[in-house]
Amino acid sequence: MVSLNRDALNDKVLEGARISSDEALQLYQLPLEELGALANVRRNLAKEKSYGGRGREIVTYIADRNINYTNVCNVYCKFCAFYRTERDEDHYVLSLEQIDQKLDELSAAGGVQILMQGGHHPKLPFTWYLDLLQHIRKKYPHINIHGFSPPEFQHFAETFRMPLREVIAEFKKAGLGSIPGGGGEILVDRVRKKISPLKINSDQWLEVMQVAHELGLKSSATMMFGHVETIEERIEHLQRIRDQQGRSGGFTAFICWTFQPQHTVLKVQQPTGVAEYLRTQALSRIFLDNIDNIQSSWVTQGPEIGQVALKYGANDFGSVMMEENVVSAAGTTFCLDALQIESLIRDAGYEPRRRNNSYELLN
Template sequence: MKEKIIEKVRIGKRISPEEALTLWREASFFELGALAREVRFRIHPERIVTYIIDRNINYTNICISGCKFCAYYRPPGKEGGFVLSQEELFRKIEETLALGGVQILLQGGLHPELPFSFYVEMLQSIKKKFPEIHIHGFSPPEIVHFSEISGETIEEVLRELIKAGLNSIPGGGAEILVDRIRKKVSPNKCSAEKWLEVMRTAHRLGLKTTATMMFGHLETIEDRIEHLKRIRDLQDETGGFTAFIPWPFQPGNTEIDVPKVMPVEYLSMLALSRIFLDNVKNIQASWVTQGPKVAQVALEFGANDFGSTMIEENVVAAAGVSHRLSVDEIERIIRDAGYEPRRRRMDYTLIS
């Protein structure tokens, strides 16, 4: 059975969720890696690995979502909560541009007291001062939150954000797109269907987005494959996802007490994602959670993108994991693996 599925992948045929499960259970670590590598080179024949220079900017850490996997948020009224001032926001963007950055990743907690106008005006002020910066902002749970506090539909919210300067949407807040799991790990966050609705609507309005999966907490392998299927199905419908980023849950300082995902499992899941998501062009390695050496190996397990320089990253760091890489280090790691590093934009067009 396994051999038939491997042959199916090799000739470019789509596999079912059941076949993906068989591969996970029966294929060896090296078989999964070799198969994912074949798929990667069928989609990207050139030996290029891309990356982007950008910065994560968290405009607030005050949040009512209560996610058990998050060590970064603060409930309303608790010590350590903040809302970034415009002055601080602009300083962070200026630093990003000075370092050759082309994009900011703008995300925050689900703040109960900030009106929707706060977010619209934040985008407008950024674009007025920095018209050249690409704003990759507001994950689907944030968009759903904006809809709830404003009384507007998801489409109306997105249209206003686009008009104010939003350029694309990150795939955060997906965790695992199975509500049985979501209710356990993120009890106050939007449902899987709402996450998909935001992405479907964004794609219809012309926004490109990424998709993520945070695995290794309370889900099963069947749940992970269901997540992949929901991403693949929506991509069949809209074609709006530019990349998929699977990353393992970091249990430090969180409310979920599980063993940390080890590199072999991470690389196997990355490989299965590359094999299964035949309609998502780019798969990103997660050096932020795995460190540079494992991310380098990921380039032989189906990844063709090294992600971001992450000039600033707070959420994973709050869980006790902190890796830092400069542009020179990223390019050296990619070259040492036998690939040519190339800077890119969010839509994967290359920068000269």
């Protein structure tokens, strides 16, 4: 492929044209502020028709809560400090009463969604999940259940000896509203074998998204980077997400965050810095031209960098986290309430608006 000179490539980005993997690699080398400015243009192009033509001015967020229904997991990912085995004293499976209490608190705070994920528990039966979903759906009809990542679904299909499509369809019937893109990490099998050798491969992750989208469930797409992957592999990950969106069209948003190395088996020489985070997010916005929403990741980067990320392609500030267990187990403990989020968004020059999982404005 003939590579474009810098001006020609910048023009291509400014016009909103699709860029190739080779061009993405070229863009990645640009000075940070230049790359950020290009991503900001693409953010505005992606959002200019949203919200009655006010999408450029608005930054959204959602009021939701994480519920990690169990920490028992037999996948032992090297980057994870959250999992426990059944032999560990502090392993747990939440009871319905405990889950209800969390949902009561969420409802009282005006929340609209739970992000419900667990470890891969080897013994919980199919009916446990269906009962849980039906219970929440009936008692809390105003709360969207955004739950169970692709690795969990492949684990369910294997454990329950059921076709994947049937598991997802039954979960949807029982009340599941959408699927988070957890477990994506880097969708390159060389990387996955190194950081999570027992986890599903890239094709299996994408298969869940294909089936879910076909069944009418929307999902997010994610990337956890800054461990053993190369820049080329990050771009390959983005390519796989873009191709999948081209096939099934159900990704509502993309979120990337950096590996948090405290308390994990996986070690890195140098944790990923702010500049690399912003650079990678900006590139994601430019490359993922068929995904409208990019979330900034203040949970791992901190509120101020989350705010700066709004100038590097992000149009969404993620969620008010009433509870976060997985990343905080690995050392990160940033926490913000709705007022703080709104003030950060306003401070960055945008109008803060609450949204639901479909990115519709709620206030």
